[in-house]
Amino acid sequence: MNLAQLGLLEQSIFVLVALALFLSFVLLSQARLTTMIHVFAWQGFLLALLTAIVAALGDNPHLYISALLTFLLKVLLIPAMLHRLIRRLELERHQERLQKQALVMMAGAALVIFSYWVVLPITHMELAHIRNVVSLSLAIVQLGMLLMVARRQVVAQVIGFMSMENGLFLAAVAATAGMPLVVELGIAFDVLVAAVLFGVFFFHIRDSIDTLDVDQLTRLSEEER
Amino acid sequence: MNALYVMLGLPAVGAILFVAIHNTRLAGWLNIGVSAASLAASVLLAWAVMQQGSLHNDNFLVDSFNIYLLVLTTFVGLTTAIFSRPYMQHVCEEGRCSTVRMRLYHSMFQSFMFTMLLALSTNNLGVLWVTVEGATLATVMLVSIYRTPEAVEAAWKYFILCGVGIAQALFGTILLYFAAQHVLVNPEEGLNWLTLQQHSAELSPTVMAIAFVFLLVGYGTKIGLVPLHQWLPDAHSEGPTPMSAMLSGLLLNIALYAVIRVKMLTDSSLAATQHPHMAGHLLMGFGLISFLIAGLFLHRQRDIKRLFSYSSIEHMGLATFAFGIGGPLATFAALLHMLVHSLTKSSIFITVGHATHIAGTQNIEHIRGLIRTQPTVGWGLLFGVAAIAGFPPFGIFTSEFLLLNATMQSWPWLSVLLLIGLGIAFAGLFRHLHPMVYGATPEGQSAVKVNMIPVAIQLLLVIWIGLAMPAFLAGWLDQAVQLISGKGLL
Structure with a gap:
């Protein structure tokens, strides 16, 4: 595979995917919720841009719709909802020091390598550079999971969840030029409903345990109390 | 096919209708009515399948595997609706649940039925994913309907664990689509189960093996396979009992159904490799x-x-x-x-x-x-x-x-x-x-x-x-x- 032989637009796909991965690492280390939401919105923007480029490269007019949908949903609507929620929950100044930060970042790096290893057997495809994109998007999914494990704050967990969704979307766009439109609309609908439900749950959790720290959710377990 | 559309349409209409019905008693009876009508439609559908063999078009597929699950789902839906009417009435009289929440309850009851029936009858693996995720979203609010700290915690766990799990299944679905695109003449049909089945022997075994692992972990979370089962006892114990009956009796089956559909494809794709029985x-x-x-x-x-x-x-x-x-x-x-x-x-x-x-x-x-x-x-x-x-x-x-x-x-x-x-x-x-x-x-x-x-x-x-x-x-x-x-x- 020689990257220099590819067209300029095709090369730009790699840059965008790599930037999206970088933003996942930024999300992982960022302490302030407000900044996390901004970073999440930027990741969504990269995704929308990438979808538009893929649409322009191939003959995929329906990808323009999904680029627009991504832009509206992930860059405008969901970040705006999250901003409004943290204002209402009075969390604008909330900072969370990540425990064992160095360890978490190392684990993140290990996950990227792991993702490459998982995708390694796919060799015979004529489009070998797609393998790169698939492994990077898998890495973004895994980093989203790591974020959810490492963070104790429900809003941060939700951002992790949504960035996982970004990774999945990236895989769909870059590897297969998007899913069929009906599936894509369905997924967008699910994400939207999930975002609304998360908002509702923030208030339920705060009302029932007076905090948004998931470490306090310990009433149900198999341990003897 | 018409019976199928009626069976899918009834709960969808019901879900919208129940938001508007303020009278809890009436809603309880109507819930039974809608469920009974869907059961009747599914029995008619089963009759048609028995006469003609499998029914399918671009969007839907009803064959001998899913028809019995469709009848089972509508049947258990009806018996649960019959049980739920006096039970939820009793809960309301105890003051654990307000009228507004009862509207939510009945609406979500039917949305849950709708997503499950669509998941079973769809011919598209992408739509299958969307509906299984939809079934999670419909039941999350039901698990937390009593608003006790335990119920909220159970619902949050259910939401997060199943959400993360099902995301893995989406990655698997994308890989499956990726494998199909290199085989099919019309790549747009790459998630169509019947088309995939015809070409399953040509699908790339390495991609299918990776895809199956992701799909198994994803849908396996919903089946409640150990060690991905943590949400299940919590969601069952804290939600209202009619919901526990439907989660246990129906939703778990649907997740297993999804895994088996994918396993059928994986098996024939891996048949010629060194590990034909990996799945x-x-x-x-x-x-x-x-x-x-x-x-x-x-x-x-x-x-x-x-x-x-x-x-x-x-x-x-x-x-x-x-x-x-x-x-x-x-x-x-x-x-x-x-x-x-x-x-x-x-x-x-x-x-x-x-x-x-x-x-x-x-x-x-x-x-x-x-x-x-x-x-x-x-x-x-x-x-x-x-x-x-x-x-x-x-x-x-x-x-x-x-x-x-x-x-x-x-x-x-x-x-x-x-x-x-x-x-x-x-x-x-x-x-x-x-x-x-x-x-x-x-x-x-x-x-x-x-x-x-x-x-x-x-x-x-x-x-x-x-x-x-x-x-x-x-x-x-x-x-x-x-x-x-x-x-x-x-």
Whole structure:
């Protein structure tokens, strides 16, 4: 595979995917919720841009719709909802020091390598550079999971969840030029409903345990109390 | 096909309609009406499938595998709706649930039915993913409907764990689509199950193997396979009881159905490689571990609904294990097990709902002497648990016996583990059951108004299937076995 032989637009796909991965690492280390939401919105923007480029490269007019949908949903609507929620929950100044930060970042790096290893057997495809994109998007999914494990704050967990969704979307766009439109609309609908439900749950959790720290959710377990 | 559209349309209309109905009593009756009409439509559909074989177009597919699950889903939906009307009325009178929440409840009840029926009848693996995720979203609000700290915690766990799990399944679906695009003439059809099945031997085995692992982990979270089961006992125990009956009896089946559909593709894609049974072996491993661990956990439960949710994990583990063994006999056992487990488990949850109203608690230690306070509930629980523990002549005995036979044929030494596990589970259930049914009745415990007819019908069906399985059902299941494992049993 020689990257220099590819067209300029095709090369730009790699840059965008790599930037999206970088933003996942930024999300992982960022302490302030407000900044996390901004970073999440930027990741969504990269995704929308990438979808538009893929649409322009191939003959995929329906990808323009999904680029627009991504832009509206992930860059405008969901970040705006999250901003409004943290204002209402009075969390604008909330900072969370990540425990064992160095360890978490190392684990993140290990996950990227792991993702490459998982995708390694796919060799015979004529489009070998797609393998790169698939492994990077898998890495973004895994980093989203790591974020959810490492963070104790429900809003941060939700951002992790949504960035996982970004990774999945990236895989769909870059590897297969998007899913069929009906599936894509369905997924967008699910994400939207999930975002609304998360908002509702923030208030339920705060009302029932007076905090948004998931470490306090310990009433149900198999341990003897 | 028209019957299919009616069956899908009714719950969808119901879901919208119930948001607007303020009268809880009316909504309860209408809920029964909508569920009964969907059952009628699904029976008509089953009739059409029996006459003409499988029905399919670009969007929908009804064949012998999913038709019996469709009828089962609408049937259990109806019996649960019949149970839910007086039960939720009682809950409202206790003041645990306001009118607004009851509107949400009925609307979500029907949305849940809609997403499950669509998941079963769709021909598109992407839509299957969307609807399984939709079913999670519809039930999340139901789990937390009582708004106690425990309920909110259970719902949050359910939401996050199933959300993360199902995201893995989406990645698997994308990989599947990726593999299909290099094979199909029209890549747009790359998620169409029938098209995929025709070309499944050409799909790239390496991609399919990776995709299957992701799909199994994703949908496996919803089946409740150990160690991905953490959400299941919480969501079952804290949600309203009609919901527990539907989650246990129906939703778990649908996730397993999704895995098996994908397994069929993976198997034929991997047939020529060094590991032709990779998918089956993974299912066997996950299934057996779930079965054994859930059986052990039965012993230490204190909450009656948690007890039976662990029993669901155990039985879904058995069905998964049976599908993993493959071959006509084991597949037949697995299909039968899914059917009888759903019928029995939903009837047990209905009985448990009544029992907790009698005792006023879900704590096993305080549920005592049911058979004296209210014989119908006591006997119902006794028969239900006898059925789920695998006593003859109930249908679960039949399916477990067939599974044991199949195991002895192909993996003799695993049948030892299977027998030990069955013994552990049996003991785990009966040590709790005996005092609850026969123990000394606490002072002041009195009978409540119950409707045990759905329970009786379901348990009689299970006995009927166990004693003399009707020929049409056996024929149906055999067609499904042919579809899944390549050759029939009968």
